[in-house]
Amino acid sequence: MKNLQLPQKIMLLGAGELGKEFAIAAQRLGNFVVAVDRYANAPAMQVADAAEVISMLDGDDLERVVEKYQPDFIVPEIEAIRTEKLSEFEQRGITVIPTAAATSYTMNRDRIRELAAHELGIRTAKYAYATSLEELKLVSTDIGFPNVVKPVMSSSGKGQSIVKSPEEVDRAWEYAIEGARGDTQKIIVEEFIDFEIEITLMTVKQWHAPTVFCPPIAHRQERGDYQESWQPAGISAIQTQAAEAISSKVTDALGGAGIFGVEFFITQDEVIFSELSPRPHDTGMVTLISQNLNEFELHLRAILGLPIPKIEVFAPSASAVILAEKHSDCINFANVAEALQVADTDIKLFGKPDSRPYRRMGVALAKGKTIAEAREKANTAADKVLVI
Numbered sequence: 001m002k003n004l005q006l007p008q009k010i011m012l013l014g015a016g017e018l019g020k021e022f023a024i025a026a027q028r029l030g031n032f033v034v035a036v037d038r039y040a041n042a043p044a045m046q047v048a049d050a051a052e053v054i055s056m057l058d059g060d061d062l063e064r065v066v067e068k069y070q071p072d073f074i075v076p077e078i079e080a081i082r083t084e085k086l087s088e089f090e091q092r093g094i095t096v097i098p099t100a101a102a103t104s105y106t107m108n109r110d111r112i113r114e115l116a117a118h119e120l121g122i123r124t125a126k127y128a129y130a131t132s133l134e135e136l137k138l139v140s141t142d143i144g145f146p147n148v149v150k151p152v153m154s155s156s157g158k159g160q161s162i163v164k165s166p167e168e169v170d171r172a173w174e175y176a177i178e179g180a181r182g183d184t185q186k187i188i189v190e191e192f193i194d195f196e197i198e199i200t201l202m203t204v205k206q207w208h209a210p211t212v213f214c215p216p217i218a219h220r221q222e223r224g225d226y227q228e229s230w231q232p233a234g235i236s237a238i239q240t241q242a243a244e245a246i247s248s249k250v251t252d253a254l255g256g257a258g259i260f261g262v263e264f265f266i267t268q269d270e271v272i273f274s275e276l277s278p279r280p281h282d283t284g285m286v287t288l289i290s291q292n293l294n295e296f297e298l299h300l301r302a303i304l305g306l307p308i309p310k311i312e313v314f315a316p317s318a319s320a321v322i323l324a325e326k327h328s329d330c331i332n333f334a335n336v337a338e339a340l341q342v343a344d345t346d347i348k349l350f351g352k353p354d355s356r357p358y359r360r361m362g363v364a365l366a367k368g369k370t371i372a373e374a375r376e377k378a379n380t381a382a383d384k385v386l387v388i
């Protein structure tokens with residue numbers, strides 16, 4: 001990858017808010033971006049050079065668009081992609097980010113969990129799998145209560161619930177099956193970790209230089225979905241080093257280049273690996289305001305083999321999500337002016353063409369003198385903006 005000439009042709013598989021910021025970063029260095037997603041006018045399509053609407057779980061559809069554009073790089077932006085097809089493209093000489101194998105390891109929760117917990121011996125929450133309600137009842141008792149039930153194939157908290165007692169298992173099974181993506185009925189049940197704080201460690205793996213890290217980002221989730229994040233996370237140097245060591249181990253095993261969002265639960269005396277995204281992370285959107293190079297620019301530089309001389313956090317910073325409340329295909333935002341009144345506050349509206357309850361439509365960003373101030377500013381701005 002050394003001394004690649006620009007522009008490169010980059011195909012983004014997934015064109016949501018994270019893809020949109022990545023496309024902007026790629027274009028700022030003159031690259032050609034093709035944005036692909038399951039629906040028209042997705043956020044990244046609005047800023048890309050070309051757009052295609054296909055089912056990314058369909059191998060023939062993927063073949064058609066790759067044939068049409070002949071990209072140099074394929075950059076997955078979501079998990080739900082026919083990953084076997086990505087291996088084929090890789091064998092044909094297209095660079096898949098971070099690697100085709102890594103996308104297949106992280107598509108579902110089970111393979112990455114097996115890699116981390118079994119092959120690499122990393123501490124995770126105690127867990128078990130179930131493929132029927134009866135089996136879930138059985139393994140839930142082993143794991144104990146409360147526990148967390150999730151479809152192995154889902155993201156952003158879909159189908160995920162906390163189960164406090166045996167009476168709640170039936171309900172959790174139904175919810176998980178409803179929320180699962182794809183056709184698998186496999187469920188993971190995890191020990192509930194009563195963490196003090198949870199973090200994402202943005203880990204940048206490079207082709208020809210050592211792995212570098214962003215200062216940890218703390219976040220708060222509801223319904224299994226991110227609500228706000230802030231950086232720095234306020235954890236100790238020892239906790240940070242432990243997380244960095246684990247992130248290096250897992251990302252080295254996955255290989256390739258690009259940014260990874262590695263999630264951890266931090267308890268009084270442990271740093272527990274949870275899961276990772278082999279791409280920019282939603283909680284990492286705070287870096288749009290906090291850092292000299294944001295997570296999207298870092299992803300791009302790592303992919304193209306460009307230098308990353310330093311990663312600097314300018315000031316305590318925070319992000320807070322702007323969510324929709326209902327189904328609509330005519331999206332307007334009110335009170336944007338009120339939200340932007342405070343200095344060092346910004347808003348990104350993603351331009352999603354329709355909404356559903358809890359769909360993330362935008363994000364508020366803020367810098368402050370302290371984390372408390374940055375969080376307060378970001379949350380106040382996010383609360384002001386109304387999706388109507």
Ligand SMILES: Nc1ncnc2c1ncn2[C@@H]1O[C@H](COP(=O)(O)OP(=O)(O)OP(=O)(O)O)[C@@H](O)[C@H]1O
Pocket residue numbers: 125148150154155156157158160190191192193194198221224225226263274275282
């Ligand atoms: N074992 C657990 N103990 C305690 N809390 C948990 C556990 N597993 C998940 N959670 C909570 O639910 C959130 C979402 O879980 P997880 O990251 O596994 O799901 P996800 O759907 O992949 O989310 P995303 O795709 O947004 O990263 C976590 O960030 C955490 O707040």
Ligand SMILES: NCC(=O)N[C@@H]1O[C@H](COP(=O)([O-])[O-])[C@@H](O)[C@H]1O
Pocket residue numbers: 014015016017018019077078155156281282352359360
């Ligand atoms: N936790 C993963 C994540 O945040 N992914 C981001 O959300 C988009 C899907 O949003 P949608 O469901 O509103 O279409 C994805 O395309 C990606 O940008």
Ligand SMILES: [Mg+2]
Pocket residue numbers: 263275
């Ligand atoms: Mg997660």
